[in-house]
Amino acid sequence: MSLPVPPKYWSQRRQLFFKPANGYGSKATYRGDKLTKRVWDDILNADYVAQTLAPPSERVVAVDGIQTCDLKLDVRAYVYRGEVQLFAARLYQGQTTNFRTQGGGFAPVYITNT
Template sequence: DRPEHSALRAAYLDGSVVVTPNPHVHAKFADKRNLTLLSDTAQLREWGFDPAIVDTLVAGIPATERVDKASAERLWAGRRQFFFKPAGGYGSKAAYRGDKLTKSVWAEILESDYVAQAYVRPSERIIRLDGETVKRKIDVRLYTYDGEPLVAAARLYQGQTTNMRTAGGGFAPVLLMAADDSPQDCDRCATGEA
């Protein structure tokens, strides 16, 4: 929508170019401002969502709110409880854990379009790296297409946000087990050879 992109916008609208990600799809599925609505119990109920769906959304999506000047003082005071993310960001770019924020970065956030999301501590897994046992944080993603799951993948990392630079980090397989399977059914998992 910025003036310097007017030629690209016109070309997109008349079908002369294909833009990826598709702006409509990005606005619908990737804009983090949507999380402010999807984690708002009162708003979802007002819209008439089925109570079971509301419960599922609120249980699975950390409480999220827009960052603005009116909420700045409260969010700064409680920053350790939040993760701050750019509304249109991806791949952890310019995302900050609240307890790591400096005042100068906070000033930049206030001048940008950000959301504050309740911080959820990542789970950890133990892996073997160069013969040693080490802990890595884990982020599990389910990739979908046309409403159907394609693949589940985990990202192993160290530090504040997911990254591909961590030794022993990067993508890792996710082993799906039936509800009646027990952990001992996977010998390779137990030995760390999976």
């Protein structure tokens, strides 16, 4: 984010998600509704991108064909040099994706021409 930042952005932070401009994964990412003033100051003095928060959809997934669980779902486009390389769906619980959730992880995305 570039300085000076209008004070209105602090009041709008709850609708935003902050990511380091040169980061990857979920390292040093913050949901605006979870920010403290100290972290807010860190973001303002670093190279961050602010995005509108887009809550994930949810799906009921069968695990081992028996138990079902509610998992969040998002679809990601992986880009290299400005070109989309692949799409992947991520299934998870909690605030960010992890690979420890039973039934969670990556899922294939198939593109069809209709």
